[in-house]
Structures are given as C-alpha cells and as structure tokens.
Amino acid sequence: MGNLLFLPIFERMKNILNISLIQSTIYWKDVDANLNHFKRLISNTEKTDIILLPEMFNTAFCPEYNFLSESMDGKTVNWMKDLCKKKQCSVVGTLMIKEGEKVYNRLVWVSKSGKIYTYDKYHLFTLTKEGKYLEKGINRLIVEEEGWKICPLICYDLRFPVFSRNNVDYDLLIYLANWPIKRIEAWDTLLKARSIENQCYTIGVNRVGEDGNGILFNGHTKVFDAFGKELLSSLENKEEVLQIKINLDDLKLKRRQMNFLEDRDGFTLL
DSSP states (O other): OOOEEEEOOOOOOOSEEEEEEEEOOOOTTOHHHHHHHHHHHHHTOOSOSEEEOOTTTTTOSOGGGGGGOBOTTSHHHHHHHHHHHHHTSEEEEEEEEEETTEEEEEEEEEOTTSOEEEEEOSSOOGGGTHHHHSOOOOOEEEEEETTEEEEEEEGGGGGOHHHHOOSSOOSEEEEEOOOOGGGHHHHHHHHHHHHHHHTSEEEEEOOEEEOTTSOEEEOOOEEEOTTSOEEEEOOTTOOEEEEEEEEHHHHHHHHHHSOGGGGOOOOOOO
16 A cells, blocks of 8 residues: 555644535646636635645646646646635645656645645556556555545545555545546445445545547536435536535544444555
8 A cells, every 4th residue: 555644734623624626627738728717616615624626637637648747836736825825725636747757646735724745646547558657656645634634535546445444543535536427336336435434524526528538527526424425416517616514523423323443454465
C-alpha cells in the first residue's frame, strides 16, 4: 500500500462540516475555459468548509497530453489559492503536475489555513495507459481539517479496498473522479461498499458530459454515511453544485452502536 503520509492541520474541532461538491462538464485540454467555468459555478455557493472538484478539472482526463502539466506554482494551483482566500474554505482537486522530468496526477488540497497538501494517484488506469504518461504515487494522504480526519483519493483508487482501508480511524473518505457511464454501476456499488467497510462518510465527485475521446460521463456524485445509507445523489447528466452537512457526532454514535472497526484484521502487504 506504500507509506502512509499523515499531515495534521491543528484547528478547533467542528462537529458539522459543510461540503460543496461540484459536478460539471470539463472542457477538453482547455485550462482557461475550465477555470473560468468552475469560477462561475462556484461564485454563488453558500458558505462552505470544503469545495471538491472532479479529477483533472482543469484539462479533463487526458494523460497522453502530459505536456499540459503545470508546476505547483502554476496557473491552476494559484487559481485554487485565490478561490480558497475568496471563499474562506479549503479547495480540493486534481491536475497534472510536473516535477523534474516526471508528471503526476496530483490531488492538491489547499487548506483555508493557507497550507497545501498533496497526494499523487497511486493506482494508474491501465485501460487508458495512464501509467505510460504519468508517474505512480507512493504515499496515501490523511489530512485533519476542522478536527475531522480525511482520506482523499482519486478515481481508480476506488476499486482497491486495501488501499482505501480505514486503518487510521479516518472519518471521511473522498474520491475525485472522471468515471464513465459504461462503468457507473461499479462506481455506485463501490462507493457504498467503501462507506460500509470503513465505517465512515464516503463522497464521490464525478464529472458529466463527453470528453475529447468520445467517452461519456453522467455524474452520479454521491454521499454515503457510515452504514451505507445514501445521503445525497446528483441529478444524472446535469451540472450541479451540491452542498451537504455531515455530522461528526452522528458518525461517532454509529461507530459506538456497531463498531466493526474494532474487529478489523491487522496485516501488512508485502
């Protein structure tokens, strides 16, 4: 599973976390169009703690065009920083980032505290030869935000339960994705399964529309509670800005009622 990277952000604990989920079309390889589009979508959002954007929100999922990668001081990360300051919230999304000669599908977490945390996608999607163009990550990231322990992952990671395994008692599991219509039943099923087996809130943010390769996406952005109950689901094939409030006390109550995590197996991958 690689090493676990734990990065705490020491802030007061907030029992209710307000999260905004942005389900949008993504313009093919057009950074400026995407940043302007997301800016318009987000402009009217109510006060929130975290804004979640889909995978590769600035270009669409096009690893074969890795020349579109940016630095951590590039246009897109600076746009995220500006949005963070304007909205006084954390902003999370993935994009292609270049470091030296290597390019990563990197999840960037811009905290409202001003700190930046990153996770490089560990499971690269072989069907589209993502690994041919991008470098595999090493560490899983756990962030503490407002007293919540959060594990943010990327798209294809959803298919791998051991990598997502709740062995650190996180409260919220997040997947940012470009997950196509033809495999959407797996998306729905696996999101629910991850919430049940890890006894946590689970959020999946997906895109809509058609990409430059003719792949169709219909959204199915969802939120599940620790018992696998669906708390929120987007409209199909529609751009939406969704907001949900999740409750830490309710999560703790569910774990006290049925604490399956106490019986989890302890093992190490070779």
